[in-house]
Amino acid sequence: MAIATVAGHRSTGNPTVSTATFLGYRRPDGTVGIRNHLAIIPSVICANTVTERIAAQVPGAIALPHPHGCAQVGDDVGLTERILAGAGANPNVGAVLVIGLGCETCQSNDVASLIRTLAPGRPVVSFSIQEAGGSIKSITRGVAVARELATQIANLPRVPIGLDELIVATQCGESDHSTDTVSNPIVGEVVDHLVDLGARVIMGETTDWMDFEDHLSSRAAAPEIGARIHAVTARFRRGATANGAIVIGHEADADVLTGETTIEARALGCLAKGGTRPIQDVLDFGVRPSRPGLHLMDTPPHDAVSVTAMAAAGAHLCLFTTGRGTPVGNAIIPVVKVTANPLTSTRMGDNIDLSVAESGNGASRKAMVEALRALLVDVCNGAETVAEIIGHQDFAIHRIAPTV
Secondary structure, three states: OOOEEEOOEEEOOOOOOOOOEEEEEEOOOOOEEOOOEEEEEEOOHHHHHHHHHHHHOOOOEEEOOOOOOOOOOHHHHHHHHHHHHHHHHOOOEEEEEEEEOOOOOOOHHHHHHHHHHHOOOOOEEEEEHHHHOOHHHHHHHHHHHHHHHHHHHOOOOOEEEEHHHOEEEEEEEOOOHHHHHHHHHHHHHHHHHHHHHOOEEEEOOHHHHOOOHHHHHHOEOOHHHHHHHHHHHHHHHHHHHHOOOOOOOOOOHHHHOOOOOOHHHHHHHHHHHHOOOOEEEEEOOOOOOOOOEEEEEOOOOOHHHHHHHHHHOOOOEEEEEEOOOOOOOOOOOOEEEEEOOHHHHHHOHHHOOEEOOOOOOOHHHHHHHHHHHHHHHHHHOOOOOHHHHHOOOOOOOOOOOOOO
């Protein structure tokens, strides 16, 4: 198959695939995936090394190391369990092995049970290191189990799937003026196209909603959704103020050099990647959207954490705009990097999938929108993003501070 390169992106070059469909994996629960991962998930930090050693010995397996799962209680451990299970239940995952230590608060069998509930019919196996008799025995056992799971999903066929079945995440990081005025609006046009087809789109980063509650609420599909937008931003503002953080309307020193003068201007540009269609819901961290359309998700501005939340919510891929460049990827979903900064497209070309630096307001702008649409379909068909090629498999879970 011919390989084309666009700013580091590998294209399948398949002329037989329609831009309204892609070839994906139909799962037993009816969802579809654009990847067919075998996920090796540690329920606790103590199992990280074991899962990484297993994944290294089984082609196609990915480990999801993280620093949590121990000495957590209440909602905090509940969130860790939910995000781990959401990752294992993501449609891009074909089978899962969950490994714990045995004495942690986030137990491997609890995570595995939740995955089975979220993704009925998915092959899921779990055990603990203490049960297996130590790290070496766990690695040996885990490799055997993982190879069997890999065999079970190895020959799954790709079948034609409509773009309306996609869940697409959006994110921006290391933004500059070009991000907010060029690449985010281009992503926004693609988002509108996907929503019109019946797909689900998620936009996170609650900080970007600050002082735009009325604007976002005016786009809400129902009054209760607008009220939820106000409630979430009010809660975020109270927390930020209590910790002495500057939330909005002040100079953002890091952005002055790149054309932005205030956090407010940057936030307004960030919202452009969400397009113009009605907002269907406001989701908690890592919660899957239940209906087609545009959804907001309550996430922090930390790129890896926000993308992980949307992956745990079932997103198939992430459209990620950047001004100054960033290597962030994700263990479960492809992250498509888009920049409108010509310097970044050259200097950080290793990390960019599509440069829209030549985009203007006329035909070139329209061409870049079409290029991003085509790239999205290409990635759905299996073409690797540069983050995947390099091996950026970031996975980061948010924490909930205890209430005193």
